[in-house]
Amino acid sequence: xxxxxxxxxxxxxxxxxxxxxxxxxxxxxxxxxxxxxxxxxxxxxxxxxxxxxxxxxxxxxxxxxxxxxxxxxxxxxxxxxxxxxxxxxxxxxxxxxxxxxxxxxxxxxxxxxxxxxxxxxxxxxxxxxxxxxxxxxxxxxxxxxxxxxxxxxxxxxxxxxxxxxxxxxxxxxxxxxxxxxxxxxxxxxxxxxxxxxxxxxxxxxxxxxxxxxxxxxxxxxxxxxxxxxxxxxxxxxxxxxxxxxxxxxxxxxxxxxxxxxxxxxxxxxxxxxxxxxxxxxxxxxxxxxxxx
Amino acid sequence: xxxxxxxxxxxxxxxxxxxxxxxxxxxxxxxxxxxxxxxxxxxxxxxxxxxxxxxxxxxxxxxxxxxxxxxxxxxxxxxxxxxxxxxxxxxxxxxxxxxxxxxxxxxxxxxxxxxxxxxxxxxxxxxxxxxxxxxxxxxxxxxxxxxxxxxxxxxxxxxxxxxxxxxxxxxxxxxxxxxxxxxxxxxxxxxxxxxxxxxxxxxxxxxxxxxxxxxxxxxxxxxxxxxxxxxxxxxxxxxxxxxxxxxxxxxxxxxxxxxxxxxxxxxxxxxxxxxxxxxxxxxxxxxxxxxxxxxxxxxxxxxxxxxxxxxxxxxxxxxxxxxxxxxxxxxxxxxxxxxxxxxxxxxxxxxxxxxx
Numbered sequence: 001x002x003x004x005x006x007x008x009x010x011x012x013x014x015x016x017x018x019x020x021x022x023x024x025x026x027x028x029x030x031x032x033x034x035x036x037x038x039x040x041x042x043x044x045x046x047x048x049x050x051x052x053x054x055x056x057x058x059x060x061x062x063x064x065x066x067x068x069x070x071x072x073x074x075x076x077x078x079x080x081x082x083x084x085x086x087x088x089x090x091x092x093x094x095x096x097x098x099x100x101x102x103x104x105x106x107x108x109x110x111x112x113x114x115x116x117x118x119x120x121x122x123x124x125x126x127x128x129x130x131x132x133x134x135x136x137x138x139x140x141x142x143x144x145x146x147x148x149x150x151x152x153x154x155x156x157x158x159x160x161x162x163x164x165x166x167x168x169x170x171x172x173x174x175x176x177x178x179x180x181x182x183x184x185x186x187x188x189x190x191x192x193x194x195x196x197x198x199x200x201x202x203x204x205x206x207x208x209x210x211x212x213x214x215x216x217x218x219x220x221x222x223x224x225x226x227x228x229x230x231x232x233x234x235x236x237x238x239x240x241x242x243x244x245x246x247x248x249x250x251x252x253x254x255x256x257x258x259x260x261x262x263x264x265x266x267x268x269x270x271x272x273x274x275x276x277x278x279x280x281x282x283x284x285x286x287x288x289x290x291x292x
Numbered sequence: 293x294x295x296x297x298x299x300x301x302x303x304x305x306x307x308x309x310x311x312x313x314x315x316x317x318x319x320x321x322x323x324x325x326x327x328x329x330x331x332x333x334x335x336x337x338x339x340x341x342x343x344x345x346x347x348x349x350x351x352x353x354x355x356x357x358x359x360x361x362x363x364x365x366x367x368x369x370x371x372x373x374x375x376x377x378x379x380x381x382x383x384x385x386x387x388x389x390x391x392x393x394x395x396x397x398x399x400x401x402x403x404x405x406x407x408x409x410x411x412x413x414x415x416x417x418x419x420x421x422x423x424x425x426x427x428x429x430x431x432x433x434x435x436x437x438x439x440x441x442x443x444x445x446x447x448x449x450x451x452x453x454x455x456x457x458x459x460x461x462x463x464x465x466x467x468x469x470x471x472x473x474x475x476x477x478x479x480x481x482x483x484x485x486x487x488x489x490x491x492x493x494x495x496x497x498x499x500x501x502x503x504x505x506x507x508x509x510x511x512x513x514x515x516x517x518x519x520x521x522x523x524x525x526x527x528x529x530x531x532x533x534x535x536x537x538x539x540x541x542x543x544x545x546x547x548x549x550x551x552x553x554x555x556x557x558x559x560x561x562x563x564x565x566x567x568x569x570x571x572x573x574x575x576x577x578x579x580x581x582x583x584x585x586x587x588x589x590x591x592x593x594x595x596x597x598x599x600x601x602x603x604x605x606x607x608x609x610x611x612x613x614x615x616x617x618x619x620x621x622x623x624x625x626x627x628x629x630x631x632x633x634x635x636x637x638x639x640x641x642x643x644x645x646x647x648x
Contacts, residue, residue: 035424086624092423093370094623097563100556101619108613224552227428266439269432276417276429 007257008250013142015249017208019242020149021222022229023156024201030173030236031193034084037099039201040223041106044216046072046202047209048114054121068206069199076198080191088190103220110216119214141211148207149242152200156238169193173236228268232275234285243283312492328481336473344469346585351476352538354577357561358487358570359530364559365567366491367523368503369418373430374558376437377528379550381407381535383441386454386545396459396466396540400479403536404529410437411528412521419517422506434552441547453546456539472541479537480574483530487570490526499523503568560615564622566631575630583618587611 025039036042049071053064083102087095160166171179172189180186205219212218225248233244248268256264275282305311315321336344360374384403388394394402414433418426441448448454459466459475466475490496498519501509510516539545557580565576591610626632 035427083620083624090627092427093364093559093563093567094627096370096424096427097559097619098623100559101616101623104556104612104616105620106616108609108611108616111609112613224431227431231425231428262439262443266435269435272432273417273429273436276421276425276432280421280425 003257007253009138011250011253012246013138013145013249014253015246016142016145016149016242017204017211017245018222018225018229018249019245020145020152020204020207021201022226022233022241022245023152023238024197024199024204025226026230026233026236026238026241027193027197027200029230030238031169031197032080032084032190034095034099036197037096037223038103038106039226040220041103041110041216042072042076042198042201043205043208043223044110044214044219045075045106046198046205047214047219048110048119048216049202050206051114051119051121051209051214055119065206068202072198072202073195076195076201077191079198080194084194085187085190103223107216107220114216116216119209121210121214139211141207145207145211148203152203153238153242156200165189165192225268228272228275230282231272231280232282234282237282237284240282240284314488314492331477332474336470341469344473346581348469348472348476348541350574350578350581351473351480352534352541353558353561353581354574355480355483355537356531356534357558357565357573357577358483359527359534360558361562361565361567361570361573362487362490362499362530363523363527364562365569365572366496366503367499367520368506369415369422369520369523370424370427370559371430371524371527372427372552372555372559373414373433373437374527374531375550375552375554375556376434376441377407377411377531378535378538378554378558379441379547380410380437380528381532382539382545382550383448383454383535384532385536385539386456387447389456390454395461397461400533400536400540404533407532407535408525408529411524411531415521415524415528418520418524431552434555438547438551441550448547451546453544455544458543459540466540476537476541479533483533484570484574487530491570495519495522500568560619563627564618564629566629569629569631571634572629572631575634579630583615584611587614 021039021043024042025036028034028036028039046068050064050068053059053067054061057064059067079102083098084095087098160170168179168184168189169192171182171184172186176186179189208219208222229244229248230241231244232247233240233242248271251267251271252264255267315324335347339347356374356378360371363369363371363374381403384406385396385399388399388402389396414430414437417429421429442450444450466472491499498509498514501512501514502516502519502523506516535550561576561580562573563576564579565574566572588611591608594610595608622629
């Protein structure tokens with residue numbers, strides 16, 4: 001029973017991480033319908049920016065966190081401006097392959113600058129976050145993750161519901177032409193949504209880096225793990241990303257714990273195929289009915 | 293009777309047969325003949341073994357790329373699992389020849405058919421999905437096939453790999469780059485001929501109709517699920533055939549090369565070569581293979597420059613960066629690929645000196 005509970009807790013923790021990693025991905029898809037294969041590399045870029053600022057720049061944690069967020073905001077803006085804007089209205093395969101090409105470029109750059117080794121952040125989380133419930137142990141990083149993800153979820157919920165830019169973004173996602181004719185600056189919305197999504201991605205990259213250490217190969221693998229998560233949750237639902245993440249995380253830890261550790265990495269994709277066959281728009285996704 | 297001219301200066305077609313003809317003029321046919329003569333008569337006897345090795349790699353990858361182009365370029369279904377299908381073909385040939393002692397000239401097409409079956413299984417989601425959802429489904433297929441190849445140890449020997457015996461026909465063993473050159477390029481010519489002709493048939497037209505507008509295609513009476521599956525089957529047949537050739541050429545195979553990176557390289561070949569263009573796939577395979585070799589050489593040379601080694605920089609990732617950059621630049625600057633550049637070059641010759 002203890003084993004089961006520990007697996008349950010681990011699954012939820014891992015799942016939350018997947019959920020946070022998927023949030024940026026979903027934001028990009030929601031605003032511009034781009035399937036971003038470079039997401040894992042965006043996570044890694046954020047994590048490495050932060051690493052450089054903390055270890056080489058010797059800046060305080062809070063300052064370097066804010067600087068990293070700002071840097072990734074600008075990076076997302078530039079990616080949209082130089083690479084994706086020329087492709088608005090182009091065929092799907094070009095958009096997908098462009099992000100694949102970007103992924104290769106970023107990965108090459110990161111490997112050139114920081115190398116492929118595992119780096120770790122200096123310890124900075126307060127130990128009071130450690131939770132011990134009976135025989136179940138939750139490491140401080142996981143409770144920090146929980147806190148951070150809830151904060152970001154609330155912030156984004158408010159942003160989309162209340163702020164004018166958030167409402168513009170939702171209107172563009174809903175119907176681009178109608179939004180354009182009602183005076184929404186669609187190009188600015190695209191740029192802004194990429195910038196915000198890159199910021200979210202880098203934030204998740206930092207959280208992942210705190211927990212697993214910073215390694216470009218691991219982080220870009222998580223970028224691919226995002227696909228089952230978002231398909232399960234629905235490609236355009238941020239809450240769905242979190243719930244999909246938790247389900248996939250539970251699935252992984254239980255398969256790893258009870259069946260076989262080698263099946264653990266492939267089980268999300270097997271589930272992915274079944275979801276796609278049965279319910280392609282996921283649990284909370286917007287259903288576009290089209291019968292051919 | 294076609295006139296012996298370089299290129300017609302307008303559209304003089306009078307019937308559909310002319311519209312469908314592969315060569316518009318005698319000149320193109322003669323050019324291709326001369327090119328093939330040089331390829332088979334001169335290249336294997338004068339090139340160094342290293343250059344022959346590159347040519348052979350290009351030939352094998354071109355077969356697989358033609359297959360992917362049928363699926364992606366003509367039918368409009370994006371597949372991220374082509375590298376895995378290539379691996380299935382390699383393993384099918386290896387298992388057939390080591391376990392069942394099938395002669396090699398049967399095992400290669402048999403591997404193609406086995407891969408076609410696997411491809412049809414992973415093409416089933418295309419009945420309900422299209423666009424990016426199908427892309428994600430094929431991505432899942434890539435990971436599942438990779439997992440099966442590694443974990444089904446009783447059949448594939450897992451990470452140990454399989455060593456193949458040298459192929460032989462009636463006592464004559466095919467070994468060495470020169471012998472393989474003939475095997476590979478005869479296969480490439482046959483497969484290209486088959487692909488070009490299938491695209492002129494009713495099947496090819498149905499594929500193109502599905503790509504351009506699937507609802508209209510269904511409305512005109514094309515059973516699109518059947519044709520999508522057929523397209524997956526043909527494309528995987530090409531991948532499996534190429535994979536089998538590759539297994540024989542490499543002598544021993546492991547699961548390692550058949551990863552997502554290989555699938556991405558295949559799609560890059562199709563895009564860089566030109567989507568919906570059979571010669572384009574060959575151009576793309578040539579471009580990617582040469583790019584890989586040049587980058588390998590360049591990073592190796594850079595490693596030896598004392599300044600860079602003293603700075604502690606590892607230049608190997610430069611390959612990945614340039615590969616990504618090539619994809620991005622082609623998509624942004626010339627989305628129709630090398631085939632379009634080749635067409636522009638030819639029409640410049642034709643129109644010179646009055647190109648406007």
